[in-house]
Amino acid sequence: MLYRLLLLVLCFGTTVQAQDYFYKKFHPFNEAVPSPQEFLGYGIGEHHTRHDLIVAYLTKLAETSDRASIYQYGKTHEGRKLVILTITSPENLSNLDDLKQQHLAFTDPSKNVSNYGDVPIFINLAYNVHGNEPSSSEAALLSAYTFAASNSPEILKYMNDAVVMIDPTINPDGRDRHTQWANMYQGTPNVTDPQDAEHNEYWPGGRTNHYWFDLNRDWLLAINPESRGKLKWFHEWLPNVVTDFHEMGTQASYFFEPMKTNASFDPIMPKENYEDLNNMFGAEFAKALDSIGSFYFTKEVFDGTYPGYGSSYPDLHGALALLFEQASSRGHEQKTAFGKITFPFTIRNQYTSSITTVKTAVANKAYMYKYQQDFFKSALTNAAKKKIRGYSFGDDYDQNRTKAFIDKLLVHDIDVFTSGNRYVVPTRQPQYRMVQTMFETYSKYRDSVYYDASAWSVANFYNMKYRAVTNLNMEEKIESTDDLVTVVGVQKSDYAYVIDWDDYNAPAALNYLQNNGLVVSSAFKPFTVKVGANSKSFNYGSLVLPVSLQKKNAQVVYDLVQKAQKKYEVPTYAVNSGYSLKGIDLGSRYIQPVKKVKAAMLIGDGTRSYEAGEVWHLLDTRMNMPISKIPLRNFNRTNFDKYTTLVMVSGRYNLTKKQQEKIKAWVRKGNTLITIGTATKWVIDKKWVKEKLTNVERDSLKKDSTIVVGRKPYVDAGENLGKESVGGVILKADLDITHPLAFGYHDRSIPVYKNNTVWLAPSKNEYATVAKYAKNPHIDGFITKKNMEEYLKPSASLVVSKLGSGRVVLFADNPNFRGSWYGTNRLFLNALFLGDKINIPARD
Numbered sequence: 001m002l003y004r005l006l007l008l009v010l011c012f013g014t015t016v017q018a019q020d021y022f023y024k025k026f027h028p029f030n031e032a033v034p035s036p037q038e039f040l041g042y043g044i045g046e047h048h049t050r051h052d053l054i055v056a057y058l059t060k061l062a063e064t065s066d067r068a069s070i071y072q073y074g075k076t077h078e079g080r081k082l083v084i085l086t087i088t089s090p091e092n093l094s095n096l097d098d099l100k101q102q103h104l105a106f107t108d109p110s111k112n113v114s115n116y117g118d119v120p121i122f123i124n125l126a127y128n129v130h131g132n133e134p135s136s137s138e139a140a141l142l143s144a145y146t147f148a149a150s151n152s153p154e155i156l157k158y159m160n161d162a163v164v165m166i167d168p169t170i171n172p173d174g175r176d177r178h179t180q181w182a183n184m185y186q187g188t189p190n191v192t193d194p195q196d197a198e199h200n201e202y203w204p205g206g207r208t209n210h211y212w213f214d215l216n217r218d219w220l221l222a223i224n225p226e227s228r229g230k231l232k233w234f235h236e237w238l239p240n241v242v243t244d245f246h247e248m249g250t251q252a253s254y255f256f257e258p259m260k261t262n263a264s265f266d267p268i269m270p271k272e273n274y275e276d277l278n279n280m281f282g283a284e285f286a287k288a289l290d291s292i293g294s295f296y297f298t299k300e301v302f303d304g305t306y307p308g309y310g311s312s313y314p315d316l317h318g319a320l321a322l323l324f325e326q327a328s329s330r331g332h333e334q335k336t337a338f339g340k341i342t343f344p345f346t347i348r349n350q351y352t353s354s355i356t357t358v359k360t361a362v363a364n365k366a367y368m369y370k371y372q373q374d375f376f377k378s379a380l381t382n383a384a385k386k387k388i389r390g391y392s393f394g395d396d397y398d399q400n401r402t403k404a405f406i407d408k409l410l411v412h413d414i415d416v417f418t419s420g421n422r423y424v425v426p427t428r429q430p431q432y433r434m435v436q437t438m439f440e441t442y443s444k445y446r447d448s449v450y451y452d453a454s455a456w457s458v459a460n461f462y463n464m465k466y467r468a469v470t471n472l473n474m475e476e477k478i479e480s481t482d483d484l485v486t487v488v489g490v491q492k493s494d495y496a497y498v499i500d501w502d503d504y505n506a507p508a509a510l511n512y513l514q515n516n517g518l519v520v521s522s523a524f525k526p527f528t529v530k531v532g533a534n535s536k537s538f539n540y541g542s543l544v545l546p547v548s549l550q551k552k553n554a555q556v557v558y559d560l561v562q563k564a565q566k567k568y569e570v571p572t573y574a575v576n577s578g579y580s581l582k583g584i585d586l587g588s589r590y591i592q593p594v595k596k597v598k599a600a601m602l603i604g605d606g607t608r609s610y611e612a613g614e615v616w617h618l619l620d621t622r623m624n625m626p627i628s629k630i631p632l633r634n635f636n637r638t639n640f641d642k643y644t645t646l647v648m649v650s651g652r653y654n655l656t657k658k659q660q661e662k663i664k665a666w667v668r669k670g671n672t673l674i675t676i677g678t679a680t681k682w683v684i685d686k687k688w689v690k691e692k693l694t695n696v697e698r699d700s701l702k703k704d705s706t707i708v709v710g711r712k713p714y715v716d717a718g719e720n721l722g723k724e725s726v727g728g729v730i731l732k733a734d735l736d737i738t739h740p741l742a743f744g745y746h747d748r749s750i751p752v753y754k755n756n757t758v759w760l761a762p763s764k765n766e767y768a769t770v771a772k773y774a775k776n777p778h779i780d781g782f783i784t785k786k787n788m789e790e791y792l793k794p795s796a797s798l799v800v801s802k803l804g805s806g807r808v809v810l811f812a813d814n815p816n817f818r819g820s821w822y823g824t825n826r827l828f829l830n831a832l833f834l835g836d837k838i839n840i841p842a843r844d
């Protein structure tokens with residue numbers, strides 16, 4: 001023992017003391033359990049810790065401490081492990097299944113248990129959803145060590161009364177991007193100059209995951225494996241308290257809840273959550289931070305209204321979710337207006353809040369359990385007060401989009417039933433508040449700046465036609481989406497095959513067939529043909545595969561068509577004659593071969609990584625189609641002639657005249673440029689196309705006539721100006737469903753998502769405005785009256801404009817928002833696959 005102590009002192013010298021900076025008051029520690037420093041070979045805060053080492057350390061704790069066990073709940077896109085370390089007393093740990101059942105009894109409204117004080121409280125300490133906010137995962141290591149190894153009376157008591165479940169890294173792919181960055185630029189001594197490379201990550205930075213998604217928005221949308229794994233785990237355990245640790249700007253101090261009050265009004269959450277519970281915990285965080293001399297603020301900013309944050313989703317499940325924001329040292333040490341901020345300092349604040357969370361939860365255990373029980377019981381009583389009994393939905397033309405939406409409901413543990421040829425979600429269920437989240441829309445808001453989207457009726461994301469019903473017809477409960485799509489196996493034909501373009505997966509099937517060397521055409525007008533003994537009508541855009549015109553023989557063609565159908569579950573039909581019962585014949589000039597797409601996208605500094613990631617994710621994961629990501633820094637040596645289609649997402653493009661000419665010349669040759677959001681504004685400002693923005697003329701008019709300028713209090717400027725930005729609203733657009741960009745849609749009315757102030761004027765060309773906002777466009781979310789009346793109503797959402805023999809497809813709104821706008825994805829995919837087929841009838 002003496003030898004071991006000696007060795008420790010020799011190896012780590014003064015840094016052993018340094019680690020007491022964090023956990024001095026929790027001595028003595030179980031010596032059989034290694035501290036983070038002993039395990040890593042460096043003290044916490046000296047370097048940024050890689051995710052594999054974080055997992056290895058927690059695994060070590062599970063091996064060496066009789067209080068801990070480790071569980072893997074998923075794997076990231078890049079294959080990193082997602083883990084939870086459960087820590088509680090050895091007695092609790094050996095009895096965990098039973099305790100879990102006792103705990104879950106409070107979440108079951110049909111049960112009337114009252115042993116509030118007897119069951120340990122379940123706490124999920126979750127860290128590092130934003131990869132470049134690194135103090136949190138380091139604090140997770142310290143928290144895990146403290147709970148697994150400290151024998152102080154205080155910690156021993158917590159371990160009796162709580163089950164602490166530590167998720168050290170919610171976003172390991174992003175964390176490792178940032179970890180690599182911070183460590184590779186670390187100097188000896190530290191360079192505190194904010195201009196040093198260590199403090200300035202390159203695009204895309206480590207905030208997001210592999211596909212540049214913000215996982216702290218993905219709890220609701222469940223697009224990524226990180227969230228899907230976490231949600232499955234979450235619904236299994238329904239913890240009482242959940243933390244969400246973040247970092248903010250370097251010049252700030254520390255933030256904990258309560259959040260900004262005026263924006264936090266939540267129509268579906270119990271007030272008790274964001275008033276009583278937050279104040280109860282807030283008082284304890286204040287005390288703990290006071291005791292180590294740390295400064296902080298509350299209430300001024302952030303709001304928890306968007307239900308897809310780590311600090312709001314659990315609130316909709318009977319828990320208290322807590323947001324923490326630490327001023328970032330971004331790197332190991334940085335100069336600020338207050339002196340220097342060090343990495344260990346930021347870690348200590350997060351660690352202190354972690355321990356305090358457990359302390360406060362334990363002290364209020366009975367209260368928290370009663371709250372959780374009331375929460376789920378009130379879900380049923382609230383629903384019973386309403387006339388609405390459920391929501392009926394379904395799309396006759398698109399089973400795969402319907403399936404994707406049902407998947408979303410099931411991920412959130414919402415009960416769904418079949419109901420004739422539609423589906424129904426009853427409101428009277430414990431998940432009533434999530435049902436509201438998926439279907440209800442709001443038009444009344446507190447006039448305020450929102451931290452993020454103010455609209456999230458997810459059914460609209462999926463363009464799911466739904467209605468509230470007062471009579472329920474529930475047939476079979478849906479347990480999984482596995483066999484939800486039914487397609488009749490296609491028969492062999494020696495003449496032609498036709499595939500519905502209405503199905504969400506049809507573009508993926510097209511890409512698959514083209515990759516296998518088949519020529520596939522698109523029908524530019526509808527037609528009705530005989531399929532077997534029946535007649536069947538096909539919509540705009542239906543894919544036609546003429547068998548005799550293929551280079552492969554009929555059997556090989558059939559095999560490939562069958563494979564495509566199996567893989568993507570798309571409705572596919574064998575046709576034996578080209579003579580149509582109605583509409584165009586199969587040899588018509590309105591049926592034209594679709595050119596194989598070779599897509600590229602500009603990425604890098606100045607471009608919006610979220611939007612770029614959404615495009616990349618859509619093509620990779622749903623279309624199985626590669627897209628070349630062209631870094632802007634390589635622009636001059638990029639040969640664009642290899643591509644048919646170029647995507648420019650929102651961003652600031654600092655392209656010289658010569659560089660702009662390079663893209664324009666490429667488009668003029670007959671290629672397709674797709675612009676989204678502010679890239680659309682940019683190409684209009686640069687006069688690449690003859691389109692206009694709605695607000696430019698009006699604003700310049702106003703400038704001339706405005707002589708009298710009013711006065712407003714200085715202090716209100718931020719709030720007044722801020723709310724004119726569009727945080728995110730759902731709007732109704734009117735679609736020209738005969739336009740190739742809108743093929744696959746049956747209904748002219750679609751919901752679109754707007755989170756920018758790009759006000760695109762309808763084209764002067766009568767055939768080029770594909771989607772214009774409807775007369776009464778508001779569906780869901782906050783937008784000021786001024787934006788609505790002056791800018792939005794006269795504007796268009798989607799316009800296509802000619803440039804030489806090519807065209808620019810101008811999306812004012814983002815059709816791929818957060819990977820979950822299945823309803824407008826098709827517009828983007830049409831631009832990709834059918835872009836070169838658009839002839840803009842021109843009079844000029």
Ligand SMILES: [Zn+2]
Pocket residue numbers: 130133245246247
């Ligand atoms: Zn964050």
